[in-house]
Amino acid sequence: MPRPTRDLLRFATVGSVDDGKSTLIGRLLVDTRQLFDDQLDAVAAASAKRGVGDLDLSFVTDGLRAEREQGITIDVAYRYASTPSRKFVIADCPGHIQYTRNMATGASTADLALVVLDVASGLKEQTRRHLCIAALLGVRNVIVAANKMDSINWDRGSFDAVVADVHALAEKIGFHDVLVIPVSALQGDNVVDPSAAAPWYNGPTVLSALENSPSGAWSSQHSGARLPIQWVLRQDGGGRTYAGTLNGGGLHAGDEVTLLPQGVRTTIRSINGLRGDNTEALPGLSIDLDLVAETDAGRGDIIATAPLPQVTSEFEATICWFSDQPLRPGTRLRVKHTTRSTPARVTSVAGHLSLDTLQSLPTEELSLNDIGFVSVTCASPLVIDDYSDNRVTGSFVLIDERTNATVAAGMIGRPAFTTL
Amino acid sequence: MNDPLNMSPSPTTDNRVDSLDLLESHAIFILREVAAECERPVLLFSGGKDSAVLLHLAHKAFAPQGIPFPVMHIDTGHNFPEVLTYRDEAAQHYGVRLLIASVQASIDSGRVSDPGPMGMRNRLQTVTLLDAINEHGFDAAFGGARRDEDKARAKERVLSFRDSFGQWDPRQQRPELWHLYQGKVNPGEHLRAFPLSDWTELDVWQYIQRENVPLPSIYFAHERDVISRDGMWLAVGEFIEARPGEIVERRVVRYRTVGDASCTGAVASNASSLSAIIDEVSTSNVSERGATRADDKFSETAMEDRKREGYF
Numbered sequence: 001m002p003r004p005t006r007d008l009l010r011f012a013t014v015g016s017v018d019d020g021k022s023t024l025i026g027r028l029l030v031d032t033r034q035l036f037d038d039q040l041d042a043v044a045a046a047s048a049k050r051g052v053g054d055l056d057l058s059f060v061t062d063g064l065r066a067e068r069e070q071g072i073t074i075d076v077a078y079r080y081a082s083t084p085s086r087k088f089v090i091a092d093c094p095g096h097i098q099y100t101r102n103m104a105t106g107a108s109t110a111d112l113a114l115v116v117l118d119v120a121s122g123l124k125e126q127t128r129r130h131l132c133i134a135a136l137l138g139v140r141n142v143i144v145a146a147n148k149m150d151s152i153n154w155d156r157g158s159f160d161a162v163v164a165d166v167h168a169l170a171e172k173i174g175f176h177d178v179l180v181i182p183v184s185a186l187q188g189d190n191v192v193d194p195s196a197a198a199p200w201y202n203g204p205t206v207l208s209a210l211e212n213s214p215s216g217a218w219s220s221q222h223s224g225a226r227l228p229i230q231w232v233l234r235q236d237g238g239g240r241t242y243a244g245t246l247n248g249g250g251l252h253a254g255d256e257v258t259l260l261p262q263g264v265r266t267t268i269r270s271i272n273g274l275r276g277d278n279t280e281a282l283p284g285l286s287i288d289l290d291l292v293a294e295t296d297a298g299r300g301d302i303i304a305t306a307p308l309p310q311v312t313s314e315f316e317a318t319i320c321w322f323s324d325q326p327l328r329p330g331t332r333l334r335v336k337h338t339t340r341s342t343p344a345r346v347t348s349v350a351g352h353l354s355l356d357t358l359q360s361l362p363t364e365e366l367s368l369n370d371i372g373f374v375s376v377t378c379a380s381p382l383v384i385d386d387y388s389d390n391r392v393t394g395s396f397v398l399i400d401e402r403t404n405a406t407v408a409a410g411m412i413g414r415p416a417f418t419t420l
Numbered sequence: 421m422n423d424p425l426n427m428s429p430s431p432t433t434d435n436r437v438d439s440l441d442l443l444e445s446h447a448i449f450i451l452r453e454v455a456a457e458c459e460r461p462v463l464l465f466s467g468g469k470d471s472a473v474l475l476h477l478a479h480k481a482f483a484p485q486g487i488p489f490p491v492m493h494i495d496t497g498h499n500f501p502e503v504l505t506y507r508d509e510a511a512q513h514y515g516v517r518l519l520i521a522s523v524q525a526s527i528d529s530g531r532v533s534d535p536g537p538m539g540m541r542n543r544l545q546t547v548t549l550l551d552a553i554n555e556h557g558f559d560a561a562f563g564g565a566r567r568d569e570d571k572a573r574a575k576e577r578v579l580s581f582r583d584s585f586g587q588w589d590p591r592q593q594r595p596e597l598w599h600l601y602q603g604k605v606n607p608g609e610h611l612r613a614f615p616l617s618d619w620t621e622l623d624v625w626q627y628i629q630r631e632n633v634p635l636p637s638i639y640f641a642h643e644r645d646v647i648s649r650d651g652m653w654l655a656v657g658e659f660i661e662a663r664p665g666e667i668v669e670r671r672v673v674r675y676r677t678v679g680d681a682s683c684t685g686a687v688a689s690n691a692s693s694l695s696a697i698i699d700e701v702s703t704s705n706v707s708e709r710g711a712t713r714a715d716d717k718f719s720e721t722a723m724e725d726r727k728r729e730g731y732f
Binding site for chain 2: 063079087104231299337
């Protein structure tokens with residue numbers, strides 16, 4: 001009988017429209033036999049109906065009517081796969097610039113980015129944009145599939161040129177040891193099965209690279225432990241415990257903790273875990289804590305260990321702007337950060353990221369899909385870490401108060417790869 | 421440049437935490453976020469395995485207090501009696517208030533037309549569901565849907581926005597980054613919340629086994645009078661009768677999903693224990709909806725079309 005796995009890798013496909021992301025995922029799923037017979041039959045029937053050959057592999061994940069009609073991916077498809085060594089959660093993201101917010105959605109929880117590019121056209125602006133967003137989101141591991149090698153007759157020179165371009169960009173934005181694999185998703189070369197078409201390449205296939213890359217990088221943190229309180233549970237007998245998902249580090253009964261923003265120092269009396277464990281809590285898990293001190297802690301407060309986060313109502317951040325309406329300094333919005341929401345104002349826009357030079361260019365406002373560097377002032381203080389130290393306490397979204405639309409994704413601090 | 425992110429130990433490589441632990445914690449996180457941010461949530465409860473797991477998770481999320489929202493069954497009137505018995509027992513077991521919204525009542529009041537005694541009522545549920553959400557003023561409805569069930573579900577957010585007509589617009593989904601679930605809606609609009617989004621069918625069964633989640637008996641192998649139609653075994657009874665030429669057979673079957681009794685098929689199976697079911701599910705060649713749901717076979721985008729109208 002199969003047992004729950006301990007090894008899980010979440011990855012997102014990134015890259016420009018029409019470079020073959022969905023086809024590559026379709027190929028990966030079909031060649032590892034992840035599709036049920038009826039699903040494969042349905043893809044074949046849909047392909048025949050639209051006259052796109054026997055089996056249009058992109059239809060495995062492009063499941064919406066409009067996606068199949070237009071031959072593009074509009075929103076992220078999540079697929080689940082497992083091989084003997086590992087379980088995968090796959091976010092197949094759209095490449096079109098109009099749907100950049102959906103790509104960011106898919107990449108925000110990924111351990112790894114699988115970059116797909118058309119080897120004949122190389123690193124397009126949209127591919128650079130996606131790579132920058134993935135880097136800003138803190139994705140550290142990258143595999144690049146140089147796709148459509150069959151269209152250039154497996155020309156080694158063209159492949160080497162793409163490898164050089166990729167490495168130059170990767171170095172600038174902080175990706176190291178990026179593996180570039182020559183692939184034909186259409187024909188199945190170097191996806192699951194090694195290709196005979198490129199005897200000069202002796203690296204791994206895409207599947208083998210995915211199976212051997214580090215997992216769990218998304219949850220890696222190097223702050224202290226953080227428990228944003230979601231809910232106060234009243235215990236039988238009158239006590240209260242504070243419930244939430246722990247991140248950043250583990251906790252033990254007896255540990256000294258600080259309740260923020262109140263600044264109350266106290267000790268953990270006991271820990272309630274979901275499996276009946278009560279002395280130790282591990283990051284990633286939902287727990288509730290019984291504290292020794294009587295406090296007025298509630299939803300939105302954070303229980304933390306050293307090094308402690310900062311309590312402030314003003315901070316600098318890097319944001320991806322998702323609204324058609326430009327962002328101008330002074331705009332009033334709502335911020336959701338951990339389990340706390342508060343009115344906020346973007347007080348200044350210091351610049352936006354140039355995808356060509358990776359430098360900050362001065363600007364008065366941010367337009368749709370811009371990556372910008374801003375200052376934010378909140379109505380009440382937040383308990384924050386720099387995004388590079390903790391992705392939970394370092395991230396936020398901005399919300400339009402009238403429509404409730406999510407208009408920006410924010411990361412506290414500035415990326416290391418650009419100077420202002 | 422050193423890269424501390426890659427060198428620090430991470431939770432998923434801690435060998436004391438497995439994928440079920442992470443799925444459970446994430447689902448509970450979602451349940452609490454929606455309960456905290458929305459005024460009037462409700463949990464949609466069909467009595468199927470996914471909603472059984474959802475109810476169990478809701479219980480764990482708020483224990484030792486009770487579940488802070490009611491559960492609601494959209495009753496097509498075409499039920500398996502074992503499932504109705506289970507529904508009432510489960511509501512009592514978890515101490516939760518059970519609301520029932522009836523498709524029959526929607527038919528009687530003329531909101532939808534009667535498809536006839538043998539007609540499928542699955543799609544009609546949408547009207548009953550949206551009317552009930554409106555009547556009770558619910559601003560969030562939890563559902564047990566999973567992304568691995570269908571290609572349209574694979575596209576849906578964990579918190580899925582519905583406009584004042586209850587419609588889902590797959591082209592205009594809200595960005596949903598990290599685990600920052602934002603559940604604000606204007607009056608008349610609502611959210612669907614799917615805490616089991618990232619669970620697979622196998623995860624659900626493994627969790628049921630680990631947590632001893634009670635289930636309706638029809639999930640386990642039993643003898644039943646069935647006919648073979650459209651590649652499925654359909655139970656002969658109140659809602660399905662044999663057509664000329666169809667042969668009624670006594671067979672050992674079980675249900676892989678539980679839905680409207682007029683369009684949910686059984687599968688031939690001897691699996692009478694959770695371990696046997698887990699073995700069966702992990703080696704199956706056919707998806708659960710492909711094996712058991714007539715309503716998904718009508719067109720290429722049957723689920724998307726229903727979802728756009730406001731279906732689960």
